[in-house]
Amino acid sequence: MSTEGDHEEESKAVGPLTAALHREHIKQLYEKKESFEMYMLEHRKISGVYWALASLQIMDCLDDLPKEEIVEWVFKTYDKDSGGFGANEQLDPQLLSTLSAVQILAIYNELDRLDIEKVVEYIKSMQNEDGSFSGDQWGEVDTRFSYGALLCLKIMNRLEDVDVDKAIDYVLRCRNFDGGFGCIPGAESHAGQIFCCVGALALTKSLDRIDVDLLGWWLSERQLPCGGFNGRPDKKEDVCYSWWVLSSMAMLGKIDWIDREKLTEFILQCQSPDGGIADRPGDIPDVFHTFFGLGALSLMDFPDLKRIDPKYALVTEVVELIEM
Amino acid sequence: MSCTEQNGALCMDAFNTSELAPSSEIAPVGCIPYEKDYEGYWRALRGAIEREEISDRGAVISDLIIDYNPGHYTAWEYRRKWSVQEGLVNEEIQYAAEQVVSNPKNYQVWHHHRRLVEILDKPVDALELTRNSLEEDAKNYHAWSYRQWIVKKFDLFSNEHEFVSKFIDADVRNNSAWNYRYFLIRETKFGPHSHFVEEPSLVQETSYAIRKSRLAPHNESPWNYIRALTRLARMPLVDVVGLVDALRDSNPQATIDNRFAAHLYADILAESDSRADKEAAAKLFQNLRDSDPCRRRYWDHKLSTIQKSISRS
Numbered sequence: 001m002s003t004e005g006d007h008e009e010e011s012k013a014v015g016p017l018t019a020a021l022h023r024e025h026i027k028q029l030y031e032k033k034e035s036f037e038m039y040m041l042e043h044r045k046i047s048g049v050y051w052a053l054a055s056l057q058i059m060d061c062l063d064d065l066p067k068e069e070i071v072e073w074v075f076k077t078y079d080k081d082s083g084g085f086g087a088n089e090q091l092d093p094q095l096l097s098t099l100s101a102v103q104i105l106a107i108y109n110e111l112d113r114l115d116i117e118k119v120v121e122y123i124k125s126m127q128n129e130d131g132s133f134s135g136d137q138w139g140e141v142d143t144r145f146s147y148g149a150l151l152c153l154k155i156m157n158r159l160e161d162v163d164v165d166k167a168i169d170y171v172l173r174c175r176n177f178d179g180g181f182g183c184i185p186g187a188e189s190h191a192g193q194i195f196c197c198v199g200a201l202a203l204t205k206s207l208d209r210i211d212v213d214l215l216g217w218w219l220s221e222r223q224l225p226c227g228g229f230n231g232r233p234d235k236k237e238d239v240c241y242s243w244w245v246l247s248s249m250a251m252l253g254k255i256d257w258i259d260r261e262k263l264t265e266f267i268l269q270c271q272s273p274d275g276g277i278a279d280r281p282g283d284i285p286d287v288f289h290t291f292f293g294l295g296a297l298s299l300m301d302f303p304d305l306k307r308i309d310p311k312y313a314l315v316t317e318v319v320e321l322i323e324m
Numbered sequence: 325m326s327c328t329e330q331n332g333a334l335c336m337d338a339f340n341t342s343e344l345a346p347s348s349e350i351a352p353v354g355c356i357p358y359e360k361d362y363e364g365y366w367r368a369l370r371g372a373i374e375r376e377e378i379s380d381r382g383a384v385i386s387d388l389i390i391d392y393n394p395g396h397y398t399a400w401e402y403r404r405k406w407s408v409q410e411g412l413v414n415e416e417i418q419y420a421a422e423q424v425v426s427n428p429k430n431y432q433v434w435h436h437h438r439r440l441v442e443i444l445d446k447p448v449d450a451l452e453l454t455r456n457s458l459e460e461d462a463k464n465y466h467a468w469s470y471r472q473w474i475v476k477k478f479d480l481f482s483n484e485h486e487f488v489s490k491f492i493d494a495d496v497r498n499n500s501a502w503n504y505r506y507f508l509i510r511e512t513k514f515g516p517h518s519h520f521v522e523e524p525s526l527v528q529e530t531s532y533a534i535r536k537s538r539l540a541p542h543n544e545s546p547w548n549y550i551r552a553l554t555r556l557a558r559m560p561l562v563d564v565v566g567l568v569d570a571l572r573d574s575n576p577q578a579t580i581d582n583r584f585a586a587h588l589y590a591d592i593l594a595e596s597d598s599r600a601d602k603e604a605a606a607k608l609f610q611n612l613r614d615s616d617p618c619r620r621r622y623w624d625h626k627l628s629t630i631q632k633s634i635s636r637s
Binding site: 011021037043044069091093094135136138139140142176177178182183184186187191213215216218220221223225232233234235254256257258259262 | 333367370390393395396397398400401404406431439463465468469473474476497498499500503504506507510543545548549551552555556617618619621623625633
């Protein structure tokens with residue numbers, strides 16, 4: 001007997017995408033500065049803002065939040081000495097926060113407000129001898145940072161400013177026995193890390209260096225009988241894996257290898273009646289899962305949502321501007 | 325070394341930042357109390373950093389910051405600098421270990437422990453720490469990956485085979501454990517640490533995986549492991565002793581419950597030169613498509629590949 005469906009099938013009817021409620025949820029999150037959720041987000045606030053804006057943009061209601069106020073706030077997290085952005089005001093620069101800042105500016109088509117030379121300098125300074133990237137000046141290494149660095153540079157059209165060959169060599173060293181990727185060489189394959197590594201390879205046109213079929217199959221095996229995805233074998237489903245797995249499969253050209261209807265149903269079941277999307281049906285929603293649920297639905301061409309580019313995690317019209 | 329709020333207040337006085345003292349306002353409903361304290365502590369620590377002050381009171385404040393936000397990488401770095409300056413790295417490792425217990429899924433707490441181990445260039449309590457963590461949560465990603473790093477850096481392979489076997493015995497579906505087992509084989513038998521004492525043979529390892537797979541034939545980990553071992557050893561699947569028999573014994577009519585065994589068996593048959601074997605493979609892929617409609621397009625892909633191979637043979 002399979003253990004993969006170690007939970008009850010949800011019996012409630014699958015409703016539509018309650019976009020209006022999600023918009024309201026995100027607006028309230030932004031406006032209620034003293035809420036518990038905002039407190040929990042404080043140390044990675046800039047990523048929270050990116051997830052919020054990207055969600056709104058997918059739903060084509062970017063104007064729900066005040067652009068100027070947000071752009072001004074983004075620059076309050078900027079450290080002009082290093083060229084990096086912090087997760088919040090007064091926090092030290094960090095690579096993933098810098099990526100979120102650049103993504104926010106891309107969403108708003110305000111990339112020319114950046115001191116691109118300085119930001120490039122910051123990212124360059126994060127690359128190590130072996131091609132890997134650190135997340136902050138204290139040195140933690142992880143393939144998430146490889147993706148973050150390469151994507152950030154790609155958005156600014158400055159990919160050649162780092163050693164791309166070495167960067168990709170490092171990513172490939174993190175490839176595992178099952179075709180997947182981990183956070184550092186040898187670490188277990190995990191859908192989140194796979195997204196980062198496949199993203200890094202896609203952005204640098206290096207996907208021909210991996211066994212696409214093997215990885216595509218491993219990713220397709222993340223789909224559980226309930227329709228949702230897990231992140232590695234024998235773990236529970238979670239809406240965020242809908243994004244990590246599906247976008248990876250989209251980049252590999254294998255998005256057909258899963259059951260879209262079942263995944264769509266699962267994501268819709270994860271909607272909260274008060275707005276927002278949660279990790280699983282019935283749980284408390286948050287902006288992280290809201291973005292990943294919407295992103296996955298967008299990849300499956302769900303009606304009335306803008307199409308998202310899996311490599312950039314930005315809608316295609318933003319990517320078109322970048323690639324122009 | 326942990327702090328009480330009283331210590332914190334004393335330190336704040338010492339910083340002479342009375343205007344930044346913890347707020348005595350009643351926090352709004354639903355808010356975490358002392359949120360404004362956190363802002364004050366961080367402001368105080370930033371001030372110390374700007375003055376290049378590395379002090380006990382700074383360490384106390386950084387501990388308070390970490391309490392609220394264990395991901396605060398700057399507060400962690402401050403503690404590293406302080407513990408080195410004061411010759412308290414061993415004590416700081418204990419502190420890091422305590423924090424790992426409280427925050428087992430936080431990147432920065434594990435990273436702190438690792439940086440201190442690097443500074444001392446000794447494994448200290450890392451094996452014990454990861455073992456305890458895994459006993460709480462046998463799939464903790466950070467614990468497994470940190471243990472790999474420690475074992476490789478300090479060449480501590482001797483008991484690891486037994487260690488990982490216990491986890492697989494406890495839960496044959498633990499993919500993290502299988503991943504670690506592969507790491508051991510790759511580093512010892514096929515890698516630079518081949519002076520490892522009880523080096524298992526490939527036959528032993530594949531027999532082990534086959535044996536274990538019987539406990540959960542629907543689980544992918546042992547089958548992925550076997551595939552990977554054959555790639556390491558550059559050996560065709562069909563040459564793995566006992567594998568074909570074991571797969572046949574698992575009755576691979578390709579139900580949803582044994583699709584990994586059936587998939588592997590079909591792949592072995594597909595590699596054969598015999599047309600009859602290839603046709604058997606095609607039949608299995610068809611059965612898999614019928615029993616696993618979720619991945620029907622993947623099985624279509626396998627079917628079309630095998631049909632091409634049949635028409636060429």
